[in-house]
Amino acid sequence: MTEVKKTAAGGAISRRTALKGLAAAGATGAGLGAMPGFVPYIQAQSSAPIKVGFQVHRTGIGAAYGRWYDRTTLAAADLINEMGGINGRPVEIVAEDDGTDPKRGAEVVEKFASQLGCDVGFGTLFSHVVMGSAPRAGELKLPYFVVSEGHHVASGALNRWTIQPGICDVKSQVLAMAPFVSKNLGKKATMIFPDYAFGHDHRDFFTAAMEAQGAEVIKHIAIPPTETSYSKYFPQIPRETEVLYHVMVGPGVLTFVKELGEFFGPSHPPIFGFLDSLEAVDLNSPGLEFLDGTYFWEGMPRYLQSDAPDPVKFYRDRVGVDDNGASASDPKDVSTFAHMFGCWETLFVMKKGMEAAGYQTTADRQKLIEAVEAMEEMPFGDEHPQGRKVFNGKTHQVFGPQYISKVEGGKLVVQAETTAEDSFYPDEVDYTTQSF
């Protein structure tokens, strides 16, 4: 009791002590900063692990994605190690939380390159974090394998060290969706999307793709990313809307979809959504009954389809996902199934790239990028369970199938599958002409 009182009266730590401590800490920090970069594998041992710096959204608005990106990545790394690793060396995943924050993202990339001795950076999802981190990866000459969805890689906004070989970008996704939407659901679309880069990609490319189909988007409704209540935006939906297109991300997605149902009541127009709006959310949550009969884009079918081929089942088993797309150990823990395959496939592309480049030390990083750039065809199989892919080395972007599913009896049932070729568009950049 006496001790506590002392603290309350004057504080056990005096200002002087605190200042001394701060000064010491500052000096240490400066000292560490002045030291030359710590290079762990100057003489690489063939048995030393290949370190994959995994930039994971463990906290912040991307946390639900981060958890499943984490599981998928570890499952893929385990499989690679069972297969004998890469070039005879085991793979080690060095995970670091970036808080879904661009500034922290750049610091994490820096930490991978200069402190943790990682061979590559990997795994970033949210587009603003990619935008914040990629320039630093370029400066540090760290191969940076992103598993985002944004169009920023293929648009040419980034650099030669940033590459997206495991997941398709928004532009290709919406290009593949527009024919289905305009033919089967309606010619006059209203779009609801988040008001930042990712949503703007949807807005720009889907609007153009609809026009190319002879259809039109009659209204754009942009919703600020920090919004928590959505009903007040819905009256802007024009009465003559023939199909409603929605895509939303962040912790408020369930509210968004629920309020959409409450707004329309029993008489909603045909609805086409990107499953981003319901990633990590149980499709059978109360209030989502109205979704029955509506359509969704899926990067990969969340529910096990009756005709699923073996590689899909193999992938689901290894990651630990049940037939409904939830965790095998907790049916309430719904996965981000439409996106997380990207981590799995990216790791296998990285493995192939390292093998083709004869990757041994961090001095071979440039060879790794060149080896991945040389890739084209990626056949469907255990390493690419989402489907056959075609990689474009010039734009650093992969193209693959997209799935259109309908909600039937509380499950997503695939109605149509598009091919990689359906999602091609003219190159906007040639990274291979840029210097390293």
Add this chain to the structure above:
Amino acid sequence: MDFGPYLVFASLEGAVLAATLSLTALGLSLVFGVMRVVNVAHGEFFMLGAVAAWFVSALGGEALGLPAWAGFAAALVLAPAAVGALAWAADRAILARVGYDPERTIVATIGLLYILQQLTLMGYGPEARPVEPPFNARIALPWPEWGADGFAWTWPWGFGTTSYKLFVIVAAAALLMAVWAVLSRSRFGLIMRATQYDRETAQAFGIPVGKVYAWTFALGAALAAAAAVLIVPIQQAHYLMGGDPLLLSFIVVIIGGLGSLRGTVLAALLIGMSDGVISVFFSPTLAKILATLLVALVLVFRPQGLFGAKTA
């Protein structure tokens, strides 16, 4: 949607925000008014209320097999009580130890904010989890119209609300009345007001100021938690959800006047309704800009707030 129904629709949405905001802001205002503590962790008590509501309703639904309404009713009682108890402990363990010194309490509550947020992240996880509303019927609203055939009721597309949203407005109003009754009619309210008016004299008259502080802090946190329980069937419980209510509460409390119940409720109505209407007709950014501008104007021209008493 036509202008008329649209305006009513936006106002209804704004009213839901105003209702929960007035409860949350009142909690902040009480704590500042009585204790002179700027509680930066107030939004986290809001968040904990939502998380506790999820735990209670999930436990009630799964372990005990209670229907949704019973789980929700239990949450409405237990969540604010639990959060209040935690706040009481935080006051005894932290705020009392730093002697309610204004600067140190700010730093301490910032620390508390991070501790609560990160503990929730560690224990509850990063997901946004839903709580099932006790009832949630969609109510389509009619609109009067004078057409060629004279007066008629029409049913505009999408013009409606839900029974639960109306319940939130009514329940928040009832809670506000209850708080008002406690403050102005009960012995505890009298003691609180005496402490707010003059701490030292109150102490000289034998009022246990320390206890009053602890209970006020608990009450303030419980109010935020109650608001969160009401809102969580509409939004989901998420560990980062405390940020917005905190910011809006500060805006409301500054405009309304710290420690003034009437001012807080009126300012919450003003901010909630204007946020609903302005963000619908113009943009949500403009709504925030205007609210912040209003705060600046109030601080310049009427620093005590619209209804706050001048402090010496």
